[in-house]
Amino acid sequence: xxxxxxxxxxxxxxxxxxxxxxxVEELAAGRRSFLxxxxxxxxxxxxxxxxxxLEDFFRRRFKELSPEEVARVxxxxxxxxxxxxxxxxxxxxxxxxxxxxxxYGLDISRCVGCRRCVYACVxxxxxxxxxxxxxxxxxxxxxxxxxxxxxHADLYYEADAVPRPGKFYFPVQCQQCRNPPCVKTxxxxxxxxxxxxxxxxxxxxxxxxxxCMSACPYGAxxxxxxxxxxxxxxxxxDQHYLGxxxxxxxxxxxxxxxxxxxxxxxxxxxxxxxPVGARKFGNLLxxxxxxxxxxxxxxxxxxxxxxxxxxxxxxFYAT
Amino acid sequence: MSxxxxxxxxxxREVTTGKRGYWLWxxxxxxxxxxxxxxYAQQARQGLxxxxxxxxxxWAFYIGNFTFLVxxxxxxxxxxxxAYVYQWKPIKEVVVLGELLAVSALTMCLLFIAADMGHPExxxxxxxxVGSPNWPRSMLTWDxxxxxxxxxxxxxxxxxxxxxxxxxxxxxxxxxxxxxxLSIPTAISTHTVTAFLYNGMASRPYWNxxxxxxxxxxxxxxxxxxxxxxxxxxxxxxxxxxxKDEAIWKIAELMAYAMFLxxxxxxxxxxxxxxxxxxxxxxxxYYWQGIGGHRALVPYxxxxxxxxxxxxxxxxxxxxxxxFPTLNLGCLLIxxxxxIEKGMGLIIPGFTPSTLGxxxxxxxxxxxxxVAIGVFGVGFLVxxxxxxIAVPILVGTFRxxxxxxxxxxxxxxxxxx
Numbered sequence: 127x128x129x130x131x132x133x134x135x136x137x138x139x140x141x142x143x144x145x146x147x148x149x150v151e152e153l154a155a156g157r158r159s160f161l162x163x164x165x166x167x168x169x170x171x172x173x174x175x176x177x178x179x180l181e182d183f184f185r186r187r188f189k190e191l192s193p194e195e196v197a198r199v200x201x202x203x204x205x206x207x208x209x210x211x212x213x214x215x216x217x218x219x220x221x222x223x224x225x226x227x228x229x230y231g232l233d234i235s236r237c238v239g240c241r242r243c244v245y246a247c248v249x250x251x252x253x254x255x256x257x258x259x260x261x262x263x264x265x266x267x268x269x270x271x272x273x274x275x276x277x278h279a280d281l282y283y284e285a286d287a288v289p290r291p292g293k294f295y296f297p298v299q300c301q302q303c304r305n306p307p308c309v310k311t312x313x314x315x316x317x318x319x320x321x322x323x324x325x326x327x328x329x330x331x332x333x334x335x336x337x338c339m340s341a342c343p344y345g346a347x348x349x350x351x352x353x354x355x356x357x358x359x360x361x362x363x364d365q366h367y368l369g370x371x372x373x374x375x376x377x378x379x380x381x382x383x384x385x386x387x388x389x390x391x392x393x394x395x396x397x398x399x400x401p402v403g404a405r406k407f408g409n410l411l412x413x414x415x416x417x418x419x420x421x422x423x424x425x426x427x428x429x430x431x432x433x434x435x436x437x438x439x440x441x442f443y444a445t
Numbered sequence: 446m447s448x449x450x451x452x453x454x455x456x457x458r459e460v461t462t463g464k465r466g467y468w469l470w471x472x473x474x475x476x477x478x479x480x481x482x483x484x485y486a487q488q489a490r491q492g493l494x495x496x497x498x499x500x501x502x503x504w505a506f507y508i509g510n511f512t513f514l515v516x517x518x519x520x521x522x523x524x525x526x527x528a529y530v531y532q533w534k535p536i537k538e539v540v541v542l543g544e545l546l547a548v549s550a551l552t553m554c555l556l557f558i559a560a561d562m563g564h565p566e567x568x569x570x571x572x573x574x575v576g577s578p579n580w581p582r583s584m585l586t587w588d589x590x591x592x593x594x595x596x597x598x599x600x601x602x603x604x605x606x607x608x609x610x611x612x613x614x615x616x617x618x619x620x621x622x623x624x625x626x627l628s629i630p631t632a633i634s635t636h637t638v639t640a641f642l643y644n645g646m647a648s649r650p651y652w653n654x655x656x657x658x659x660x661x662x663x664x665x666x667x668x669x670x671x672x673x674x675x676x677x678x679x680x681x682x683x684x685x686x687x688x689k690d691e692a693i694w695k696i697a698e699l700m701a702y703a704m705f706l707x708x709x710x711x712x713x714x715x716x717x718x719x720x721x722x723x724x725x726x727x728x729x730x731y732y733w734q735g736i737g738g739h740r741a742l743v744p745y746x747x748x749x750x751x752x753x754x755x756x757x758x759x760x761x762x763x764x765x766x767x768x769f770p771t772l773n774l775g776c777l778l779i780x781x782x783x784x785i786e787k788g789m790g791l792i793i794p795g796f797t798p799s800t801l802g803x804x805x806x807x808x809x810x811x812x813x814x815x816v817a818i819g820v821f822g823v824g825f826l827v828x829x830x831x832x833x834i835a836v837p838i839l840v841g842t843f844r845x846x847x848x849x850x851x852x853x854x855x856x857x858x859x860x861x862x
Contacts, residue, residue, distance in 0.1 A: 183566075187577045258494060266801060276802030277727060298801060307648060313585035314570040315577045331577075333570055334493075334563015337585050339503040343648035345801040349503060349563065351494035375492040376563025433647045 132393055132408045132415065178202045187315065188328045188367070196367075203371055210372065211358040219367040220389040222322035228383050228438060229323075229417040230394075231406035231426065232297060235443040239288040239295030241265050243396035243405065247299075250384060250395035251370040252362050254354030262381040263396060264345060266296040274429075299396075300325060300346035300381035301429060301437030308338035308347060317378075322389075323410075323438045324382050326368035332377040339378060343430050350375045383407070410438070448845050452611060456834045459843055463833070474826045481819005484812045485560065493563060495812040501805035502796040504561070506813045509788030510820070511557040512639060513668065516661065516787055518550035518595070519636040520669020522628050527699055533692045538839055539673075540625060541606060542680075544599040545831045546672060547632070551596045553824035560816050584642045591635045598628050603835070611838050613848025636661050643795065651728035651795045660710045661787070666703035667756075668783040670696050671776040678769065680832075685840050694767055700779065701760035704753060711750075731804075732794040741806050742793060745785050752782030 182202065185191070191199065200217045207215040244263045247253070253260040267283040268274060270292050279296070289295065302323050309317055309325060316331035317338060339347045353375040365371040366386035373379050384394035388407075397405040408415030417440075420426065426440040463471075488495040498505045521543040528539040559565045570576040571589055580586040602624050609616040640661040643652035674693055680686040718729040730736060735743045759765045759775035766772060798804050809817075837843035 258499065260500075264801060275724075276798070276800075277724060279802045281801060281803050307646070310579075310582050311584065311646070313579055313583040313589070314567075315579045316570070331567070331570055332564065333567045335558075335561070335585060336503045336563070337583070337642075339500065340643075340795075341646050341648055343800050345500070345799055348500050350492070351496075351499065352492040378563075 211361050215363040217365045222320045226322045227410045229410035230439045231417050231420040232441050233404040233444045235445045236402045236404035237295040242399045246395040246399035252372050258351045260348045263299045267293050268296050301344050301439040304436035307341040311337040311341040329373050329377045334376040343433050347378050347380045349378050460830050460833050474822045477818045477822025480815050484815025488812050497810045501799040502807040506809040507557045507561040509792040511554050513784055513787045514550045514554045515639045516665030517669045518547045519632040520665040521546035522632040544603045547599045549824045549828035552827050553820050556820045587638045591638050595631045595635050607838050612845045636665050649795045650725035663703050663707040664783045667700050667779045670700050671779045674776050684836050697760045697766045704757040728794045731797050739804050739806050749782045749785035752778040
């Protein structure tokens, strides 16, 4: 592919929709919504001046916020970032673009297991560096004579040089399932699937029960067991509310296909960094996209197909 | 309602009077609560990193204790069925004590869930109207619903019964019996829904077996009544509280059948896993044999099985069932066996190996033990206080001024015991 932009034929930053919730659910403007607004309004009025945390405590679910309310929420997140890291950040909430459904392809025959994607992802997405160390991408080293067999997979391989003889590498991250078991199991609707296929989490709504982590067959969800350790000088200031904004302790996080990048027409960080071009990304609805070419010319397979999660993440062997 | 303040004052008096043994027990429980408070403070400060749970084993000791206690809560009330069928004389007492045990066990369940949450202060997000419960799709919303419904039902029943008795008024069978009958399916549903919480996860083959809910019920029928048997003996000794030996022996006999069923279902599960020996065998293997050098759970697996089998034999043989030393030993063994099986033995192998085939050897930290000790302290304290108020009412020594103390009074209407 000559262009490094995922929407074929488009250049520049693309034309994302203005900040605002992805789906404004008209139905929610009913009694529940009114009661909540009334309660929140009364509480905020009574306790005004007590800071952003109270306003966050009494706000409604992200998907039910008006564009103005979203703007206020984003301002609060930026203020919190400033307090916590002493840095200016830009927090957006770009919605899904119409006519876009993201697809990801991973070429098993090319991956060499260098884990550059793992660390590019950590950097881009502001993951906790240590205690706990959080990696959204997990590269498994597998044995060639066993094939894709988790009983013979090593996540913690240490090698002087990769690829090692007799081994191949199988990176796993959120598969952005069309039938996501994590979304089904979440008791508070704090996680949902967006129209472009990205499964997102509202870190301010998650209660930290970890049902989704039990339900995910891909180990793609990670918990902030402590306040994430994130050095201010390494903070990525370019943030999305549903993606890489810094997380509090006690909530779950996961790969979002770099929502802060891809919704603005860029590639995910892991795709960009891959030194062997094993990672492909694009719009499944665009017949000219790279991912569609992969699906038409290669034989793709999905991971754990027996669970009928129907991922938007495909593996293939190009050679 | 008139006399409520009188009742409350009387209750405080009942709770604050006791012999040296009682105060030692209460002091012991308060110490446990303090240990729990200190441990939880540390966890709240550091986050759940103070536990040994990690991404690969993301539920562990707390959720194991929760699961076990749901069983205790469910089974305590299920004793109503044999009490009714076999026409035990003190049916009301059995119902009340079972319900008090259920209330205490549910208190512990909710505390364990709260301790396990990353953001317990956001619990309103699961509540209708102010929150956004993912009902009916999420099993946890169902679990919250049935557990709280069961808690409220038990509280209403027991308060109604005790307050009527306290005022020397007969209770209405038309109110009482339907509520008791309703509490039975609710008890079953609490434990079934809790089983479904794990059972519904296709990502965890160790739990994703239809046998899970029946096994939950069978093992609950063992652990819940074990507490009741010990309790009945204690109350018989300290109060003028009549419960026949035959009733206790009958409970023990029913427990033997329940344990047989539990062991049979376990055998069915083990046969299926080991004979077909597919890739899902690994989880069962991790529990019973260990994988490679990872054998942390193996001693507990066999200890649990030994306890359960021994208790089964003790309860099956009429002579050991009818001798109180061996009967109580059996209760202890059953409690231990089911505690391991429905706690760590259920949760940890579900996560080991992880969904990506990795093994994280989990053992609880001191903080986790501390919090658990605290929760059990609260639970037993709640139970002690409730029993201390309820039993004097039931035996007729704690009555409203002017009410006639008649001891075991009878319900109104025909057909009463």
